[in-house]
Amino acid sequence: MLVFLVAAAHAKMLPSEVWHAVACGQVVVREAFVPSSLTDALRRDAEVLHEAHAFRADGLYRTDQSAQGFDAARDRQTMRDVDWRSDRGDVDARRRFSGLIQSLRAEASRELRRNFPLENEAHELTYNWYEAGAALPRHLDEHHEDLKGRTGWALPTRRSLTWLVYLNDPRGGELRCYPRRDVRDDVGARDGDLQVGWHEDAPVFLGASKGLYTPSATLLQRAPGSVPELDDAKRHLRSLGLGFDLIARDPDAIERRREDAFDVAPRPGTLVLFDSVVVPHEVLRVESRRQAVTGWFHERLDDPLVPLLDDDGVEHVVQT
Ligand SMILES: O=C(O)CCC(=O)C(=O)O
Ligand SMILES: [Fe+2]
Structure with missing residues (x-):
């Protein structure tokens, strides 16, 4: 019994080959990563919060958003971290999901040897919502700080690892990924x-x-x-x-x-993971409502040795 408990405490969420693939710029897809009881609860929660106008247009589809009105048929909508931590909706489901993602973040930090501080600020978590007709053009999730103009180095962290978890089974809306081959x-x-x-x-x-x-x-x-x-x-x-x-x-x-382009069909509970800097991706035109939880684990910019807590609460040092 004791042996079982010790083994369970160190059980990994994803095998080392998966982390190696992420480190080499590949896209990892794990079906049924999140149980349907939780994806069902999150989907209902997103629906209640959407009804309560907690979502905002979050395009990318057209860059100059200020000059244009929001068009639900073409713009993606998101509910970002601040609202995610509010006391509205199904707080318990969101807390359970946050726990799961926090464990994934600790494992990712160890396995990829990336310096992921574990505070909330170093992490983004959003509900992601597309109505029929919406799409997201090909893009990268993070860019070199020198290329972001004057504010490039203003933040202490940058996006490092992108994760996506799908909550429903839409028509269309495949995630097209373009990982580099070889x-x-x-x-x-x-x-x-x-x-x-x-x-x-x-x-x-x-x-x-x-x-x-x-x-x-x-x-x-x-x-x-x-x-x-x-x-x-x-x-x-x-x-x-x-x-x-x-x-x-x-x-x-x-x-x-x-590049090796391939499509991921969004299905409830499927997890997708990839490096935020190097994998171009897009969401193809959605033909019926598409719901997801998505986010980014951040890494620290300029602090090579920082103590982190792993998911067993043990302090250790990650060297970048
Ligand atoms: O919804 C998706 O599958 C991808 C979303 C995405 O690429 C983003 O938010 O940057
Ligand atoms: Fe993206």
């Missing part, structure tokens, strides 16, 4: 430097002192203090015969021949 290295971030592109099959990172580099080579030195003009860098590297697919600004500029 990747053997860890992607996304390296020693705190974020990935901005690909050189052949290798991830290209942009570092404050190291410039543009792959795990095995420097591609371009960076002048101290300068914000790199990545389009210029791309042209320069191409003129030297060095391929550089820039993912940071325009996911459409990526060479599609190196």
Whole structure:
């Protein structure tokens, strides 16, 4: 009995191969990850809160939202963290789900060796809602701080790992993912430097002192203090015969021949996991209402050694 309890305390939610695939930029799909009793409760909760006008238009479909009115037929709607933690609706179902996701976050931090602080601020959690006719164009969930303008480095954390859990069974609305094929290295971030592109099959990172580099080579030195003009860098590297697919600004500029596109059918309880920086994805046109819970685990920007609590409450140190 004691042996069983010890084993249970260390049972993993996902096997190591799954975490390895995520680290290499693949998309992981786990059916029936969340029990139907919980997805049913969350779906009902989302419906009650939607009825109570807790959702907001959250497009991406058109970038200049301020200049345009909300169009339920084309814009996705979300209910973000603040409302998620409110005392309205089915608080118990949301608390149970948060517990599950918190355990996943602790396991992800250990397995990916990413520095996920466990406070609420370092985590985003939303209800995600599409009416028939809505879609979400191809995009990436996170970008290098240098490319976000003046506010780029303002926050202490960045999105690191995207997770999605579907709550119903809509017609259409597949998640189309474009993971890079034949990747053997860890992607996304390296020693705190974020990935901005690909050189052949290798991830290209942009570092404050190291410039543009792959795990095995420097591609371009960076002048101290300068914000790199990545389009210029791309042209320069191409003129030297060095391929550089820039993912940071325009996911459409990526060479599609190196991608393996595939669709995930949203089904209740299915979990999808992928790196937030390197996997372009889109939601195809939805033909009947589509409901999901989605979020991002954040990693710390600039603090390589931070003590974390794992899900057994044991303090340990994660080295990035
Ligand atoms: O709803 C989905 O399946 C994906 C949502 C998404 O890509 C996002 O919110 O960034
Ligand atoms: Fe996304």
